[in-house]
């Protein structure tokens with residue numbers, strides 16, 4: 001966890017260029033301020049780092065492999081490495097962040113943990129660390145998502161968490177986030193809110209990015225031993241809120257030799273009216289306490305997005321990504337539901353790995369972009385696809401033959 | 402002079418501020434409700450601009466906002482509805498809403514419209530103090546729109562003074578660290594907090610909101626500070642009302658606990 005000082009890093013007030021900040025009502029001020037004043041100091045202590053690293057190793061299973069996908073490389077005539085976050089405990093990168101935040105919460109003396117979840121991956125990762133530490137856990141989840149993602153609801157309950165259905169607004173992730181924030185307002189002293197991505201008011205985007213930065217820290221070491229160079233030519237990651245991308249990009253942001261590509265969810269097509277391609281369809285505004293790009297009406301009401309992958313079904317992106325994309329440092333490419341489904345099947349059959357539908361958006365970039373024979377391309381495989389079997393069975397005829 | 406200053410110059414106690422959501426229960430009810438509130442003896446009205454993601458609001462006000470949006474309410478429509486309100490209404494009007502819709506409308510254009518239709522103050526709970534000072538304070542002053550900021554029981558004293566120095570008209574004191582409509586009745590902790598606020602001798606008058614729902618809570622608050630804001634309870638009263646004027650009058654009478662006869 002190092003600090004960078006260049007053009008793309010966060011400033012003292014929590015801005016990445018024009019994006020970020022803390023746009024919160026006074027009722028949240030104390031909670032957020034307590035975290036802001038303490039997060040760097042806590043995470044930089046020796047005892048914190050020791051415990052964090054130990055848990056990542058023994059409990060999460062890190063380092064995750066960097067795997068050269070030979071058949072996929074052959075197919076696209078380039079050198080493709082997959083960063084295997086799908087092999088983390090609970091099946092996705094989300095747990096890197098929840099481990100970090102639960103250790104912060106403990107050191108702040110919090111006894112009650114709340115979280116929001118869409119697909120349930122972050123909810124499961126939060127319920128898991130709460131079970132590990134013996135802390136009360138309440139997960140807010142849209143009523144609609146509870147119906148769509150019932151296996152993850154069962155997993156959270158099995159882990160001892162209370163899953164709280166959210167019936168307000170559109171009954172999905174953004175409303176679950178609102179409700180978690182309201183819970184935090186109503187419990188201003190004993191509760192820590194574990195946000196699941198690099199979104200929300202400062203210091204969340206920076207704190208979550210730091211916890212996820214272990215991904216690129218490992219990529220550096222692994223590439224050095226495999227290619228004799230510690231950086232790739234290209235890194236590709238999917239972006240919902242942006243946490244797995246933030247982690248995969250983190251140590252390369254100031255290295256101009258590394259091209260950064262964000263795969264966004266186009267849903268049924270960028271202009272179909274059913275999309276989640278935030279950086280393309282979004283305009284500057286405020287969502288969940290942060291100034292960033294978001295999908296909204298001309299009146300400034302937030303629009304409900306659509307993606308086949310619940311983890312990318314969010315109307316905003318983190319302020320770091322808004323800045324990376326707006327300034328031209330990162331490039332954003334939109335991938336449709338259909339393209340993600342095809343990429344899922346392809347990886348399953350070429351490499352024997354079933355990716356999460358979110359991660360499949362990153363894989364689908366290979367169809368859109370040409371890479372050279374000697375280039376090194378790292379794709380962050382943020383999660384595994386077990387959770388998506390229901391959706392896959394509804395959408396892939398071959399599974400029901 | 403700003404109508405908020407006029408009000409607080411002439412009246413220092415038992416100020417009653419009623420919150421209602423613009424465009425609720427029906428799109429066209431906004432101005433009739435304001436008029437009915439004035440006729441019933443309310444001192445000022447806080448009009449909520451409905452938002453898709455109202456973080457600080459409890460279930461009652463959220464639901465009224467969702468309905469108002471479904472009814473077609475927007476900032477453009479609201480200013481249209483308020484165009485002639487000053488022909489009939491004298492009491493101060495304050496708009497309350499979230500920063501994002503105002504940003505999309507354009508902050509300066511918004512303040513200008515406020516001045517044109519006769520709005521006196523603006524509450525944007527998610528507008529950070531530093532951003533107000535650096536980007537918007539001059540505009541608020543230019544268009545004579547008073548910024549009203551919130552304090553809570555957990556706001557440190559120095560910060561309360563800072564908020565007081567930036568606010569104009571009044572300071573909005575949230576009764577408990579909670580979303581709207583959560584509380585029923587005030588305990589010792591809140592009373593101590595009200596007393597603490599009173600003892601701070603702020604430059605601005607103080608109105609307490611969140612959890613003021615009946616005569617008891619209204620008069621308790623008025624024992625300590627200049628007055629109260631009532632929101633969720635009023636929205637609940639409006640819900641399903643067959644006769645808005647009567648509902649408003651009965652509600653205000655209930656709060657003030659004067660008999661109907663006395664009131665007339």
Ligand SMILES: Cc1ncc(COP(=O)(O)O)c(C=O)c1O
Nearest residue numbers: 197240241242243244311358383
């Ligand atoms: C496997 C996986 N990848 C990606 C995401 C998207 O989140 P983020 O953009 O924060 O990495 C999710 C969210 O649930 C996920 O489960």
